[in-house]
Amino acid sequence: MPGFFSQDFIDDLRNRVNIVDFIREYLVLKKQGQNYIGLCPFHAEKTPSFVVSPHKQIYHCFGCGKGGNVYSFLMEKDGLSFPEAVVQLANRCGVPIPQDELSPDKLRQNSLRERYYHINELSANFFQKMLYEPKGKRALQYLQNRGLAEQTCKLFQLGFAPDSWDQLCSFLLQNKVTEKELITLGLAVKSQKGTLVDRFRNRLMFPITNASGKIIGFGGRVLDDTQPKYLNSPETPLFSKGKHLYGLNLARGSIRNKEQAILMEGYMDVITAHQHGVTQAVGTLGTALTEEQCKLLMRYTYNVVTCFDADTAGQKATKRGLDLLQQLGLKVAVMTIPEGEDPDEFLKNQGYEEFQKALLQAYPVFEYNLLKLMEKYNRDDISGKIQIIQELVPDLYRVQSPVKRQGYIQMLAERLSFSEQAIYAEIRKFQTGQSFNNREQSTKNTVQRKKDTVTAADTAQRVLIRLVLETPEILLEVEKAGGKELFSNDLYQEIYQTNYLLSQAGHNIKVEDLVTHLENEEARQVLTEILLSDELLKEGKRIYQDCLTTLEIELLNRKIEEKNILMTQSEKNGDVTKSLKIMAEVQVLIKERQSLLSTLKKGGGNLEG
Ligand SMILES: [Zn+2]
Numbered sequence: 015m016p017g018f019f020s021q022d023f024i025d026d027l028r029n030r031v032n033i034v035d036f037i038r039e040y041l042v043l044k045k046q047g048q049n050y051i052g053l054c055p056f057h058a059e060k061t062p063s064f065v066v067s068p069h070k071q072i073y074h075c076f077g078c079g080k081g082g083n084v085y086s087f088l089m090e091k092d093g094l095s096f097p098e099a100v101v102q103l104a105n106r107c108g109v110p111i112p113q114d115e116l117s118p119d120k121l122r123q124n125s126l127r128e129r130y131y132h133i134n135e136l137s138a139n140f141f142q143k144m145l146y147e148p149k150g151k152r153a154l155q156y157l158q159n160r161g162l163a164e165q166t167c168k169l170f171q172l173g174f175a176p177d178s179w180d181q182l183c184s185f186l187l188q189n190k191v192t193e194k195e196l197i198t199l200g201l202a203v204k205s206q207k208g209t210l211v212d213r214f215r216n217r218l219m220f221p222i223t224n225a226s227g228k229i230i231g232f233g234g235r236v237l238d239d240t241q242p243k244y245l246n247s248p249e250t251p252l253f254s255k256g257k258h259l260y261g262l263n264l265a266r267g268s269i270r271n272k273e274q275a276i277l278m279e280g281y282m283d284v285i286t287a288h289q290h291g292v293t294q295a296v297g298t299l300g301t302a303l304t305e306e307q308c309k310l311l312m313r314y315t316y317n318v319v320t321c322f323d324a325d326t327a328g329q330k331a332t333k334r335g336l337d338l339l340q341q342l343g344l345k346v347a348v349m350t351i352p353e354g355e356d357p358d359e360f361l362k363n364q365g366y367e368e369f370q371k372a373l374l375q376a377y378p379v380f381e382y383n384l385l386k387l388m389e390k391y392n393r394d395d396i397s398g399k400i401q402i403i404q405e406l407v408p409d410l411y412r413v414q415s416p417v418k419r420q421g422y423i424q425m426l427a428e429r430l431s432f433s434e435q436a437i438y439a440e441i442r443k444f445q446t447g448q449s450f451n452n453r454e455q456s457t458k459n460t461v462q463r464k465k466d467t468v469t470a471a472d473t474a475q476r477v478l479i480r481l482v483l484e485t486p487e488i489l490l491e492v493e494k495a496g497g498k499e500l501f502s503n504d505l506y507q508e509i510y511q512t513n514y515l516l517s518q519a520g521h522n523i524k525v526e527d528l529v530t531h532l533e534n535e536e537a538r539q540v541l542t543e544i545l546l547s548d549e550l551l552k553e554g555k556r557i558y559q560d561c562l563t564t565l566e567i568e569l570l571n572r573k574i575e576e577k578n579i580l581m582t583q584s585e586k587n588g589d590v591t592k593s594l595k596i597m598a599e600v601q602v603l604i605k606e607r608q609s610l611l612s613t614l615k616k617g618g619g620n621l622e623g
Pocket of ligand 1: 054055056057064075076077078079080
């Protein structure tokens with residue numbers, strides 16, 4: 015959220031205001047225990063559920079979930095942006111906004127986030143300059159061979175990380191960047207000797223930006239056969255895997271104008287697409303499409319065409335991505351690229367016109383799935399037809415609109431020369447199976463057991479967050495036990511990780527100021543809720559150990575489950591060596607779990623008790 019004023023100014027200003035007095039100007043507050051309560055100003059209610067804490071300087075409504083600090087309150091109540099809220103609060107308190115706060119240079123150096131952007135920008139400039147020096151000759155040649163024009167390379171700020179241990183580090187250190195900042199931003203790593211080493215060496219560099227074009231991280235590609243072929247920035251305060259789309263800053267205008275986004279996989283696909291005028295293209299940055307990426311796209315369009323590689327990995331990515339996009343209510347079509355080519359090669363060899371043609375022929379998802387199944391099974395024989403129909407039934411069952419469903423059934427009947435009645439019968443069968451399964455699952459016992467474990471793990475996560483925030487000494491131990499991996503809930507994970515990264519970067523953040531650092535409103539609300547809930551904190555240390563152990567066990571359970579899936583897969587593929595190896599790994603994890611479980615029992619700790 016910050017970015018406009020220096021962090022010190024923001025935190026100092028917040029410190030001058032007592033949140034209870036401040037909120038009293040808007041509503042009546044009554045003292046209750048340590049806190050104050052009142053009728054929530056953000057939703058209609060008759061019994062008060064709006065809690066304000068004078069100790070923590072935050073508020074939370076247990077009715078509608080809104081929560082935050084004095085800045086969030088102003089933003090929510092008066093519909094202000096964050097910088098506007100800061101200015102208004104400064105005016106109210108009679109605090110002059112220091113003139114140098116407003117000079118761009120000062121802003122850049124002061125505010126943490128801006129400072130990080132600035133360092134990334136410096137690095138991108140460094141890489142870019144290297145590309146055009148003798149050292150970068152091979153990289154430049156590579157780009158030229160891939161058919162990229164100089165203008166395109168500049169547009170995407172492509173660069174080259176030289177084959178040296180510390181050229182970027184020494185350049186940045188000369189520019190007054192600290193060692194800590196280099197590590198925090200994932201630009202350098204500590205070697206075993208304790209010296210700083212450039213993370214990216216001898217790689218073609220792709221700066222990754224957020225939607226407004228600020229550089230949040232980097233992707234680096236090797237020019238030879240070294241592994242890994244692609245190396246991305248690690249998790250940093252600016253960069254998170256699966257939360258961004260490559261090229262969105264350049265594509266967003268076009269996506270709105272053309273009312274369509276084209277989703278691709280690789281950096282080169284997106285860059286080549288833009289060079290050829292396909293300016294609505296964005297990339298998934300090498301991960302399977304995530305829900306956050308889908309939601310990001312939804313800010314600009316509801317119309318998405320996927321254009322992934324023709325290979326099987328690409329096809330799998332397509333299937334998962336399609337399900338996700340559809341679940342979120344987007345209109346999705348699939349563009350098919352001829353076998354053996356990726357979108358980048360297709361564009362280079364066939365050009366814009368052919369790409370447009372292929373784009374117009376993109377298949378709606380249902381048709382695409384049908385097509386794939388018709389390639390997989392023999393539709394001329396009856397068992398092949400039945401296979402195809404059975405695999406499509408779940409898709410048909412999910413189609414919400416009856417008209418659409420009717421259309422698909424007709425299409426299916428025609429393509430397979432099968433009767434519509436028979437297809438309807440299959441859907442009904444599936445439907446009964448579904449509800450039968452549901453009924454079976456809902457026997458009291460299973461549900462109850464499931465509910466219990468969910469609550470225990472959830473409680474443990476909440477308590478642990480609270481403890482980490484209120485007793486920073488335990489942070490290292492929690493990090494060692496698994497850190498953010500311990501949290502299965504995304505929002506808890508975001509709160510934990512933001513706090514962890516800030517403290518790693520040497521910032522001593524107060525709990526009430528952490529609210530200002532969370533970009534995600536949901537995460538802010540969850541944080542205030544956790545901080546103001548009367549949760550099991552009285553027993554201190556014992557609860558903490560139990561929480562940590564519970565979550566370590568949960569994490570082990572997830573790991574064991576993953577390994578079991580891998581094991582089944584390698585058994586299916588007949589890879590005995592691999593499956594035995596995994597089995598041994600599972601044994602180790604199970605032992606670990608056993609010993610954790612016994613400590614949990616010894617302690618007699620029951621979170622619900
Ligand atoms: Zn409320």
